[in-house]
Amino acid sequence: MLPRGEDGKQHRGAAADEEEATATAASLNDLCATAGDAGSPVPALAPFPRVAVWAVAALLAAGLGLGALVLAVVHRSALLVVSVLLSAAVVAFLLWNAAAAASGRALRRFVDGLPASSLRAAADGQLVKITGIVSCGDVSLISSYEKVENCVYTSTILRKCGRWGSEVANPKNCCSKWKLTHAERFAADFYITDAKSGKIALVTAGHQSRVVPLINENLLVTTSRGTELSSTLKCWLEERNISSEESQLIRLEEGYVSEGMRLNVIGILSKKNGDLMILPPPEPISTGTCVVT
Structure with a gap:
């Protein structure tokens, strides 16, 4: 050209x-x-810095692990259920932002x-x-x-x-x-x-x-x-x-x-x-x- x-x-x-x-x-x-x-x-466009994504993933993994531990020790699943719901919400938010950024919307x-x-x-x-x-x-x-x-x-x-x-x-x-x-x-x-x-x-x-x-x-x-x-x-x-x-x-x-x-x-x-x-x-x-x- x-x-x-x-x-x-x-x-x-x-x-x-x-x-x-x-x-x-x-x-x-x-x-x-x-x-x-x-x-x-x-x-x-990258919606979030990679470091921030890995930090959030580590926190969610820690929350799920703690919830599983509480379930195994005291046989109460409330903390695990809350951790799962919170993780699902955060993951959905990250995926929605990534899709919106990649498509240009x-x-x-x-x-x-x-x-x-x-x-x-x-x-x-x-x-x-x-x-x-x-x-x-x-x-x-x-x-x-x-x-x-x-x-x-x-x-x-x-x-x-x-x-x-x-x-x-x-x-x-x-x-x-x-x-x-x-x-x-x-x-x-x-x-x-x-x-x-x-x-x-x-x-x-x-x-x-x-x-x-x-x-x-x-x-x-x-x-x-x-x-x-x-x-x-x-x-x-x-x-x-x-x-x-x-x-x-x-x-x-x-x-x-x-x-x-x-x-x-x-x-x-x-x-x-x-x-x-x-x-x-x-x-x-x-x-x-x-x-x-």
């Missing part, structure tokens, strides 16, 4: 082109690690419930949610498969059927295991025009920015056994050295944010030197169910 070029650009020599390509690549934010597993439309509820801010009224250093129209910055992107230009965020994901030992008659069956085999996800700095105040702010989503995208990919291609792959898909696979065997069950999904689209952005507002910028939060933010870092 490459940033778009400028029409009518003059040739300035190999050295200048190489320097510009290096600078452009350094400005992009490679988010491939946030592609998640085959069932997660957004990156999975908690994060989406947090974003939807946060009131929209105004760039005019918000203070410097305040956590803001800005809704407005997106425009490209110095670098823009082209989506990998559909070749949509003037994008500030692109995500292309390839999945293969990973259900071992059986064939899937319907490739759209949700019970099938779709394994993530290839991901291309990039972001670049862009501008957003606040719908409330009309002011424009630079969103630093580029290189070394911690970005959590909540953009779902659209399903573009689904193949079944014996399906003949299109020339476009074959070319896309060959460019990435991915096997294009027609017997494989694959799904290709792509999402993007292009210039002119409406977007919600959450970050820390900076008003230094008269320039409006939205920066990634320096510390983790609790959504009430999980922690966003």
Whole structure:
């Protein structure tokens, strides 16, 4: 995936082109690690620190052991019953939080419930949610498969059927295991025009920015056994050295944010030197169910 070029650009020599390509690549934010597993439309977030989970598990185990000891010595099961019920409640709570964090429900509820801010009224250093129209910055992107230009965020994901030992008659069956085999996800700095105040702010989503995208990919291609792959898909696979065997069950999904689209952005507002910028939060933010870092 490459940033778009400028029409009518003059040739300035190999050295200048190489320097510009290096600078452009350094400005992009490679988010491939946030592609998640085959069932997660957004990156999975850890709802609790691992140390806290192990500490709670140790306390529950101690309570169950004490209840069993009391039952064996004095033949009273009240403490054991209370320990079992308490353990079941805590485990259910942990599982519910883990499921909500992995599916992105908690994060989406947090974003939807946060009131929209105004760039005019918000203070410097305040956590803001800005809704407005997106425009490209110095670098823009082209989506990998559909070749949509003037994008500030692109995500292309390839999945293969990973259900071992059986064939899937319907490739759209949700019970099938779709394994993530290839991901291309990039972001670049862009501008957003606040719908409330009309002011424009630079969103630093580029290189070394911690970005959590909540953009779902659209399903573009689904193949079944014996399906003949299109020339476009074959070319896309060959460019990435991915096997294009027609017997494989694959799904290709792509999402993007292009210039002119409406977007919600959450970050820390900076008003230094008269320039409006939205920066990634320096510390983790609790959504009430999980922690966003």
